[in-house]
Amino acid sequence: MAPKLVALLSVLPAALALNNGLAITPQMGWNTWNHFGCGIDQDTIVSAAQALISNGLDKLGYNYVLVDDCWQADARDPSTGAPVEDKSKFPNGIKAVADQVHSLGLKFGIYSSAGTYTCGGKFGSLGYEDIDAQTYASWGVDYLKYDNCYNEGRAGTPQISYERFNNMSQALNATGRPILYSMCNWGEDGPWNFAVNIANSWRISGDIYDNFDRYDDRCPCTSMLDCKLPGFICAMSRIIDFSAPLGQKAGKGHWNDLDMLEIGNGGMTYDEYVTHFSMWALVKSPLILGNDITNMSNETKEIxxxxxxxxxNQDSGGSAASRIWKRALPEGGDIQLWAGSLVNYHFVFAVMNTSPKNQTIDISLLDVFNDQGKVFGxxxxxxxxxxxxxxxxxxxTTVGNFQGKMTVSVKTHATRVFMAVPASMAAVRQEL
Structure with a gap:
């Protein structure tokens, strides 16, 4: 066999390492961090799992129960180096909690960081990837959220970041247990370019903040394409802006992650949370709840x-919506048109209003169907x-048949979302 072919074959397992059969559509579930932070224990997790069932959320696809940071003890096992849980929070052990979650028909996830410490100051997994992955598998873990804090400067180019995060990808695969791998490196070094073959999803920006559009210097970038400091405290509508050019990188088994949902945590209005949920769904971000699901308002549950x-979001076509245009308004903010295709000649489009005033606008269907061409549109x-x-x-609910244009009214900070089907197809379905 030729030396070059041998060399190529030797790297193929790494290149195909993500073939774990998971996240064929964006993952859905609940995570502890946005609402509880470090204030978690085993009762928090089990109660949330039970609430997913009692609220019928599992039937809608929310099936991952995810423990974020601060589950760890102060140090690893001194003799083996294995990760150890904080027994004051998890007296029965992580595996017992995972078993309870599994007994409800749900899946269980955990958190670590590709650094010496986690963002909460607990021990990280850098240099401990193999033993951590094996331990997680033995606990029955189905999902790993893998953060980027205290990375010892091992970032700055896509290759450096790839190698660090690929170490855990390889370790997870070596366990033989299917474990969804959710990279959380905040968009550093453009993970949409290097993570497709090693992770099921990757964060595209700094951490979300429960606010519609407030600027914060700690989230300084205007675009993620050449962002040197992703930061945190990123308002929701800014993350939507960050995501606009990246949909082309999403697909079955590998998704752009706009961060966990803030719906129900109190920082935004009903209409703003509708925008939040709608746009995360359209761009095919994972839908990971971050509120207290044991105590929800009717409005939160409705959304x-x-x-x-x-x-x-879960359409089997796996195609993210794209922003067709964004138009600045004299009173501030803008109005945006997003559109995408679904299976079976169904289409979706959204009109988002980030301005401080209600807006009414004529939407050209040629714009909506820009990708399908003038004849179709x-x-x-x-x-x-x-x-x-x-x-x-x-x-x-059906609002009518339209040709050429459609007049849409959108309240301030709201988003209208529409499904479109060629009228001839819709008529055939009604006859059937």
């Missing part, structure tokens, strides 16, 4: 259980509003 919006479409309920109480 996170909109099965028509969830269906857009000139047709007649049956359009449904995915944030309105029909007479049976189901999300997604």
């Amino acid at each position: 996170i259980t909109n099965d028509a919006i969830i269906a857009v 000139s047709g007649t479409f049956t359009i449904s509003d995915l944030w309105q309920k029909d007479s049976s109480g189901n999300w997604g």
Whole structure:
């Protein structure tokens, strides 16, 4: 065999390492961090798992229960180097909690960092990837969120970041247990370019902040394409801006992660949270709840259980919506049109208003169907509003047939989301 072919074959296992069969559609679940921070224990986790069931969230696809930072003891096992849980928080051990979660028909996840310490100051996994992965597998872990704090400067180029995060990817695969790998390196070094073959998802920006549009110097970048300091305290609508050019990198088994959802944590209005949920769904971000699901308002539950919006996120086509245009408004903010394709000639589009005033605008269907071409876009479409309920109480009521344009009114900081189907196809379905 030729030396060059031998060399190529020797790297193929690494290149194909992500073939774990997971996250064929964006993962859904709940995580401790946004609401509880370090204030967690085994009862927090089990209660949340039970609440996923009692609220029917599991039936909508929310099936991962994720323990974030601060589950760890002060130090590793001194004799083996294995990770150890904080027994004051998890007296029965992590495995017992995982077993309880599994007994409910749910999946269990855990957290670490590709650094010497986690962001909360606990021990990290840098240099301990193999033993940590093996321990997680023995505990029954199904998901790893892997952070980027205290990375010893091992970043600055895609190659350096790739090697550090790939070490854990290889270690997880070596366990033989399918473990969803959620990279959390904040968009540093452009993970959408190097993580496709090693992770099921990757964070694209600094940490989300429960606010619609407030600027903070700790999240200084205006674009993630050449961002040198992703930071944190990133307002929700800024992260949507960051995501706009990156949808082309998302696909089955590998997704752009816009961070965990803040819906229900109190920092935004109902309409702002509708925008939050809608846009995360359209760009195919993982939908990971971050509120206290044991104590939710009816408004919060209404948003996170909109099965028509969830269906857009979980569409088997795996195609993220793209921003067609963004137009600045005299009063500040802008209005944006996003559009994407779904399976079976279904299409979705959204009109988002970030301005301080309500807006009414004519939307050209040629813009909506820009990618499908002028002939297709000139047709007649049956359009449904995915944030309105029909007479049976189901999300997604038909608002009419449209050709050429559609007039849309959008409240301040709100987003309207529509499903479009060629009218001829819609008529055939009604006859059937």
